[in-house]
Amino acid sequence: MTEMIDDQQHLSEFPATRTSPFHPPHAYLKLQAERRLHRVRLPSGLPAVFVTGHDEVRRLLDDERLSADETAPGYPFLYAGAFESPLKGTFMRADGEAHYRIRRMLSKDFTLRRARELRPEVESVVGQCLDDMASAGSADIVRDLAFPVPSRTICGLLGVPYEDREVFETNTRAMIDTTSTQEQMLGAMGAIMAYLTELVAKREQTPSDDLISRLVVEELQAGNLTRDELVTISLILLVGGHETTATMIGLGTFALMEHRDQLDLLLADPEGWPIAVEEILRHQTIVQNPIQRAAVADIPVGDDVIRAGEGVVFVLEAANRDPEAFPEPDRFDVRRSARNHVAFSFGAHQCLGHAIARMELDVVFRMLFERFPTLRLSVPVSDVPLRPNTVGLFGVDSLPVTW
Amino acid sequence: MVVDQDRCCGSGMCASVAPDIFDQSPRDGVVQLLVSQVDAGSLPRVEEALRLCPVAAIELARPVSVPPR
Numbered sequence: 001m002t003e004m005i006d007d008q009q010h011l012s013e014f015p016a017t018r019t020s021p022f023h024p025p026h027a028y029l030k031l032q033a034e035r036r037l038h039r040v041r042l043p044s045g046l047p048a049v050f051v052t053g054h055d056e057v058r059r060l061l062d063d064e065r066l067s068a069d070e071t072a073p074g075y076p077f078l079y080a081g082a083f084e085s086p087l088k089g090t091f092m093r094a095d096g097e098a099h100y101r102i103r104r105m106l107s108k109d110f111t112l113r114r115a116r117e118l119r120p121e122v123e124s125v126v127g128q129c130l131d132d133m134a135s136a137g138s139a140d141i142v143r144d145l146a147f148p149v150p151s152r153t154i155c156g157l158l159g160v161p162y163e164d165r166e167v168f169e170t171n172t173r174a175m176i177d178t179t180s181t182q183e184q185m186l187g188a189m190g191a192i193m194a195y196l197t198e199l200v201a202k203r204e205q206t207p208s209d210d211l212i213s214r215l216v217v218e219e220l221q222a223g224n225l226t227r228d229e230l231v232t233i234s235l236i237l238l239v240g241g242h243e244t245t246a247t248m249i250g251l252g253t254f255a256l257m258e259h260r261d262q263l264d265l266l267l268a269d270p271e272g273w274p275i276a277v278e279e280i281l282r283h284q285t286i287v288q289n290p291i292q293r294a295a296v297a298d299i300p301v302g303d304d305v306i307r308a309g310e311g312v313v314f315v316l317e318a319a320n321r322d323p324e325a326f327p328e329p330d331r332f333d334v335r336r337s338a339r340n341h342v343a344f345s346f347g348a349h350q351c352l353g354h355a356i357a358r359m360e361l362d363v364v365f366r367m368l369f370e371r372f373p374t375l376r377l378s379v380p381v382s383d384v385p386l387r388p389n390t391v392g393l394f395g396v397d398s399l400p401v402t403w
Numbered sequence: 404m405v406v407d408q409d410r411c412c413g414s415g416m417c418a419s420v421a422p423d424i425f426d427q428s429p430r431d432g433v434v435q436l437l438v439s440q441v442d443a444g445s446l447p448r449v450e451e452a453l454r455l456c457p458v459a460a461i462e463l464a465r466p467v468s469v470p471p472r
């Protein structure tokens with residue numbers, strides 16, 4: 001196939017660097033304004049179709065002609081030297097039945113009903129964190145709130161003792177840092193896997209009332225799941241369940257403090273929080289690494305065609321700023337209806353934990369600003385440490401505040 | 404209205420906008436319809452559910468008011 005790399009000058013750096021903590025890289029929005037699809041070369045050296053439009057992201061991520069299987073020809077690995085991901089062979093890298101077989105085993109623990117049931121527990125954890133902040137007199141939101149809340153929640157759900165969080169919190173960071181070498185990546189993953197293998201063995205001996213125990217009893221012992229699969233699934237849920245939400249809490253709090261007029265609207269009308277959470281997810285999309293797929297058949301898109309064997313990458317943070325879907329997309333407007341954003345991706349692989357994440361964000365922001373309505377940064381904005389573009393999730397590494 | 408339970412990925416987006424119309428099975432999170440007909444008053448919420456469903460598993464057949472030519 002002849003390769004058409006048409007827009008490399010706009011994408012000399014990838015992932016591109018942000019110039020503001022509150023806006024995605026300008027380079028992506030420029031590509032989006034120009035045309036719906038572009039063809040670029042990734043740092044891995046592989047070509048890929050670059051999708052930034054909201055409508056295209058939604059339609060294509062729900063198109064069965066695109067495969068999430070990283071062994072499919074043309075799969076767009078992003079980085080040099082990383083032509084195999086730790087997720088290879090898991091349900092996250094599977095299509096159709098192979099994906100749904102596992103997803104169906106898990107979804108009942110991630111329904112809206114479950115999220116509602118978990119809410120009081122999350123409220124009590126947030127309450128404790130806020131009490132601790134109040135008695136300390138100052139706080140780092142990332143350390144004192146953003147990490148403890150989702151970590152405790154996913155630990156409770158899975159049945160992982162919270163005292164053991166060191167194992168997954170430190171190693172997760174190595175797993176999402178794209179500058180990690182393959183050895184560092186696999187080493188970090190191996191450490192969490194070893195821990196979880198032991199935990200699964202314990203639950204096989206004495207099951208208790210948690211998700212891992214349920215999977216042991218209902219699926220492993222019934223022969224529907226191998227022990228390796230169960231350990232990998234637990235790893236995905238543990239890693240996916242805390243880092244993403246923690247990052248969103250940190251960046252979301254930062255954005256709310258720096259858009260005081262918007263925060264004041266919510267303080268005056270707390271009923272507005274659920275809608276505001278959607279706008280925070282849209283405007284402050286944390287996913288910096290695009291979603292990857294490979295075309296297994298030709299797919300016409302407008303007057304272009306994605307050919308079988310082409311890799312496709314979806315830039316969620318750009319799609320969430322598409323003016324065709326969200327008027328004045330750069331305006332942070334907590335009262336707009338932004339629910340159709342793609343911060344949790346789209347299609348069959350849409351984030352399994354979105355209902356719990358949404359609930360956690362609602363509880364955290366609501367309780368934090370109710371308790372400390374005058375919350376503000378205790379350092380200049382320019383001193384807030386931003387994560388580099390090499391980390392898969394954009395966010396802040398600490399957020400010192402006072403009130 | 405019909406839902407395709409094989410396509411449904413259990414996201415619960417439909418039940419979040421119209422809990423009186425959609426539910427999720429406690430067994431596997433898959434969509435369950437609480438009604439089969441949609442009245443005019445709930446139509447906007449059903450349309451919102453349709454728009455938010457990540458896998459297009461909800462289908463709304465409109466009553467035909469104009470006979471086909």
Ligand code: SF4
Pocket residue numbers: 406410411412413414415416417418425427432433434452455456457458459460461
């Ligand atoms: S929105 Fe779609 S995928 Fe989600 S539960 Fe409803 S029908 Fe299933």
